[in-house]
Every structure is written in C-alpha cells, then in structure tokens.
Amino acid sequence: MGQVLSEEMKYGRSGHLMNPDLLDYKIPSVHEMPEVFPIIVESNDPEGPFGAKEAGEGPLLPILPAVCNAVYDAVGVRTAELPITPERLLRLIERKCKAEGVDNPIKLPSPRLEYSELQAVLSKRAEEHSKRDLERRLNDNRQPYYNGALFGLDPTIPPDEVDDKWAVNVIPSKEYLSNPRLAGSAWKHTERRHRSDS
Amino acid sequence: MPPFQLHTPTSLDEAISISDELISENKEFDWVAGGTDLLPNYKWHLNVKPNVISLAKISELTELNETHIGAMVRLHDLVQSSVTHPVLAKAADTIASVMVRRSGTVGGNICLDTRCYWFNQTEQWRESIDWCHKCDCGTEADCRVIPNQNTLCVATYQADLAPVLMCLGATIHLAGPNGIRSMPLSEFFQLDGMTRNVLQPGELVTHLTLPEDVAEWHGDYQKLRQRESWDFPEAGVAAVWKKNGTTKPTELKVATTGLESIPMLHTKEVDSCLNDWSGAESINELAESIRKSVKPVQNTWFSPSYRRKMVKVLTRRACAGLVEGDS
Numbered sequence: 150m151g152q153v154l155s156e157e158m159k160y161g162r163s164g165h166l167m168n169p170d171l172l173d174y175k176i177p178s179v180h181e182m183p184e185v186f187p188i189i190v191e192s193n194d195p196e197g198p199f200g201a202k203e204a205g206e207g208p209l210l211p212i213l214p215a216v217c218n219a220v221y222d223a224v225g226v227r228t229a230e231l232p233i234t235p236e237r238l239l240r241l242i243e244r245k246c247k248a249e250g251v252d253n254p255i256k257l258p259s260p261r262l263e264y265s266e267l268q269a270v271l272s273k274r275a276e277e278h279s280k281r282d283l284e285r286r287l288n289d290n291r292q293p294y295y296n297g298a299l300f301g302l303d304p305t306i307p308p309d310e311v312d313d314k315w316a317v318n319v320i321p322s323k324e325y326l327s328n329p330r331l332a333g334s335a336w337k338h339t340e341r342r343h344r345s346d347s
Numbered sequence: 348m349p350p351f352q353l354h355t356p357t358s359l360d361e362a363i364s365i366s367d368e369l370i371s372e373n374k375e376f377d378w379v380a381g382g383t384d385l386l387p388n389y390k391w392h393l394n395v396k397p398n399v400i401s402l403a404k405i406s407e408l409t410e411l412n413e414t415h416i417g418a419m420v421r422l423h424d425l426v427q428s429s430v431t432h433p434v435l436a437k438a439a440d441t442i443a444s445v446m447v448r449r450s451g452t453v454g455g456n457i458c459l460d461t462r463c464y465w466f467n468q469t470e471q472w473r474e475s476i477d478w479c480h481k482c483d484c485g486t487e488a489d490c491r492v493i494p495n496q497n498t499l500c501v502a503t504y505q506a507d508l509a510p511v512l513m514c515l516g517a518t519i520h521l522a523g524p525n526g527i528r529s530m531p532l533s534e535f536f537q538l539d540g541m542t543r544n545v546l547q548p549g550e551l552v553t554h555l556t557l558p559e560d561v562a563e564w565h566g567d568y569q570k571l572r573q574r575e576s577w578d579f580p581e582a583g584v585a586a587v588w589k590k591n592g593t594t595k596p597t598e599l600k601v602a603t604t605g606l607e608s609i610p611m612l613h614t615k616e617v618d619s620c621l622n623d624w625s626g627a628e629s630i631n632e633l634a635e636s637i638r639k640s641v642k643p644v645q646n647t648w649f650s651p652s653y654r655r656k657m658v659k660v661l662t663r664r665a666c667a668g669l670v671e672g673d674s
C-alpha cells in the first residue's frame with residue numbers, strides 16, 4: 150500500500166535524499182492501512198528447506214496493479230509512475246482534462262473497459278488451461294508431484310515408505326566423522342531426497 | 348542528545364528569575380514545555396543551547412476554560428475538554444498523533460519551530476550541504492531554498508492551532524523579565540523563519556484569552572496532509588463566521604497556516620468578498636484570491652503549486668458551512 154500510494158524517496162537538486170526519516174518518508178500507519186485478511190494455503194515445497202515456501206515479496210506484487218486499476222476505475226487516468234500521490238494524480242487529471250477539452254473533471258467521460266489485442270490470446274490460453282486442469286483433476290493416476298508441489302502424501306508416514314523414488318541417506322559422510330565436533334550429531338542426520346531422474 | 352542543564356522552576360516568578368539570571372550571565376537557553384518539538388531538534392543538534400528551562404512543574408499555566416487557555420494545557424486535554432470551542436477542538440485533534448498530543452502543549456504549538464527539508468535533518472546530512480541559514484553553525488551559510496541570500500529564512504510554519512486562534516480573535520499574553528504584555532495573536536508572529544515571533548530573550552507565553560462572544564462564532568478547519576494519522580499540515584485553512592439568521596455572514600475571518608513562515612490572517616481578501624457577497628460564488632472568489640496571496644516554497648512534502656491549488660479547495664471546504672442552509 151505504501152509503495153503504491155505514498156512511499157517515495159525525494160532527491161534535492163544537489164542529489165541529497167530529502168526525506169531520510171520516517172516522518173517524511175510516508176509509510177502508511179495503522180490508521181491508513183485497510184484490514185488485511187491472510188489466507189493460508191498449506192503446501193510442501195520440494196525446493197525449500199523442510200518444505201518451506203517463500204513469503205513476503207510475493208504477496209506484495211498484486212497490490213500495485215490492483216490499486217492502479219482502482220484509481221483508473223474511479224477517475225479514468227492511468228499512471229506510469231509510482232507512488233500515486235494526490236499531487237501526481239491531480240496533475241494527471243488536469244492533463245486529461247486538457248486533452249479532452251473539458252474544464253471540470255466531473256465532466257470527464259467515465260472510464261471504459263477496452264480489451265487490447267492481447268486479450269484474445271489470454272482468453273484462449275485460459276481456456277486451454279482450464280481444460281488441462283479439469284483433465285488433471287479427473288485423472289486417476291495422479292502423480293505425487295502436482296504442478297511442482299508435493300501432494301497426496303501422508304505427512305505422518307516418511308515419504309520413502311510410500312514412494313520408492315525417495316532416496317534415504319542415514320550413513321554419515323566422512324566429513325562428519327573426521328570432525329570431532331560434528332561426529333556426535335552425525336547419526337541424527339537423515340537426508341530424504343526425491344529422485345526425479347530415475 | 349547533546350548535554351544541557353535542565354532547570355525545573357515550580358512557579359512563573361521563579362522561571363522568569365532563572366531566565367533573568369541566565370541572561371545576565373550571558374548564557375543561552377531554551378524553554379521546554381511538552382518537548383515534542385524541542386527534543387527531536389536537540390537530538391539532531393539543531394540550535395542546541397546549554398541550558399533548558401522546563402515549564403512542566405508550573406501549575407499556574409494549565410488553567411483552561413471557555414475564554415482562557417493556559418500555555419501548558421496539553422493538546423489532548425484541549426481536544427477532550429467540553430469547554431473548548433468546537434473549531435479549536437477540531438484543529439487540535441488533527442495535530443500529530445495521540446501520543447504527541449498527550450505531551451505537546453498549546454504554548455508549544457503556537458511557538459512551534461518552523462520546518463524545512465534543508466533544516467530538519469541530521470547533523471551529518473546538514474554538514475554535507477555546508478549547513479543552511481537557519482542553523483549555520485557560525486558559517487553564515489546561504490539559505491538552501493532561495494539561494495544566494497542569507498538574510499531571510501523561508502522555513503514553513505506548520506502548526507494547526509494558530510490560524511483558528513487568530514480567526515477567533517485570541518489575545519496572547521507574554522511574561523518576561525521586563526514585565527508582562529499582551530497583543531492580538533495576529534501581531535505575535537514575525538515574517539522570518541528564524542525569529543518567528545516577537546518573543547524577546549527570557550520571555551514566554553503564559554496564556555491565551557478568547558473574546559467573550561467566542562461561542563457565537565461558527566466555522567471549520569481544513570488541513571492538507573499525506574497521512575491522516577500524523578503529519579504536519581502542508582496547508583491549513585481556518586474559517587469562522589458569525590451569522591444572524593441572514594444568508595450573508597455579518598463577520599467572516601479566514602486564516603491559513605503551513606504555507607509561509609508565519610500563519611496569515613486574510614482580512615483584505617475577506618473584506619472585499621464581504622462587500623460584494625453573493626453566496627457560493629463569492630466563496631469561490633475568496634478562495635481564488637487567497638490562493639493568489641500565499642507564497643509557499645519548495646521545502647515540504649507536497650510541491651508549492653499543489654499546495655496553492657489545495658488552499659483554494661480547502662478554503663471552499665472550510666466555508667461550505669456558510670452556504671449550507673441557503674439553498
């Protein structure tokens with residue numbers, strides 16, 4: 150929200166950062182933020198450590214276009230620059246008024262949804278994907294790996310007992326045994342990996 | 348924080364005698380009330396003085412009733428109190444955040460230090476631009492906003508209470524080693540970002556008084572800022588009026604803040620508007636003439652051109668109550 154509405158680094162004519170403090174670098178406070186509803190999707194990512202999935206940067210991405218689209222929906226101007234401060238938005242509206250030749254922004258035509266040429270390609274692809282997804286859902290011989298994520302395994306049973314493609318390594322390597330500090334914990338180290346090549 | 352000696356007098360006479368003593372010893376000092384403006388400035392080494400006199404223990408400055416506002420009344424108490432004029436309470440409610448209002452005082456808000464992008468920065472930052480006129484550290488540096496001059500400071504006065512109090516016709520009362528004096532609040536400010544007001548060394552604001560008929564005034568305060576929760580006003584417009592059941596207000600006062608080094612009471616613009624009153628149209632004209640009369644500079648978050656445009660809008664909004672019942 151801050152990135153799209155207010156957070157901006159301003160530089161003076163000498164190249165100095167003019168707002169290097171949290172009063173002038175406008176991060177939204179509790180008062181400005183809308184309520185955030187987290188929806189937790191549990192998954193077991195084979196690439197992350199212990200099946201962990203990344204968080205933080207990813208959820209941030211859709212907010213920027215969502216707010217920009219909301220602004221377009223409300224006042225009918227598209228911005229190529231972030232953040233959309235009130236000042237910048239007013240300038241855009243004035244420019245639009247000038248281009249349309251109206252004196253009062255209220256008289257501006259309402260924004261209309263006009264598809265670009267890309268839209269036909271996108272809808273065709275979406276159709277293909279939905280067909281493919283339906284086929285996958287109906288397919289009985291479901292693979293444990295589904296779109297890259299591991300599903301269909303009971304988390305209480307070690308995966309190597311269910312799927313023979315899981316290789317288990319419980320023998321400590323030589324590095325462990327040669328280092329006296331690691332030798333004590335060597336036998337605890339169990340490594341399970343999915344062999345995708347075989 | 349640079350070290351300083353803190354004096355904590357318990358009565359006004361004691362405070363003035365301490366200040367008198369410090370002046371006679373040629374020592375520099377600052378008054379501190381709530382400390383929400385002074386102490387952050389001290390942490391950034393902005394015009395630090397070796398002595399600070401705290402007014403926190405002087406109970407005689409905290410009196411508050413309809414026509415009398417002590418300098419040490421907390422802003423939060425002013426907001427919560429039932430005796431506060433509604434416009435004043437609305438303006439006070441927009442100041443900073445609740446935590447700052449709990450500590451900040453009315454007197455401190457009136458005497459708020461002016462702010463500027465080139466001034467309110469850390470010591471290292473200001474050293475890298477070779478200082479500025481307002482805190483030149485003995486270098487006689489130029490102003491960074493209006494270059495090639497070091498006679499005038501154009502830092503912006505960003506306090507909310509002053510325009511409302513000016514509109515309501517408040518009188519400010521000062522006390523100092525040379526006795527007490529009082530003046531209308533509009534004469535209290537001086538057009539310079541450094542001296543800011545007419546306070547002499549050793550003088551302090553004791554209280555403000557409002558005229559007896561203050562309850563008959565109605566009005567509004569509008570403030571421009573990026574965040575609703577806690578920002579200094581980029582522009583603020585207060586408008587109060589008296590109506591005797593007619594469409595035309597018998598009296599109208601408009602004041603602005605956050606645009607220049609002092610808050611401004613726009614009597615000339617309002618008078619020409621009242622002479623030729625025609626409802627909403629003349630409010631538009633008034634807003635336009637106020638927009639033309641203010642001269643903000645590039646030293647806060649929003650650009651001067653945007654602030655001037657918004658002054659027009661804010662004036663219209665502040666005066667909206669004038670024509671509400673007419674149509």
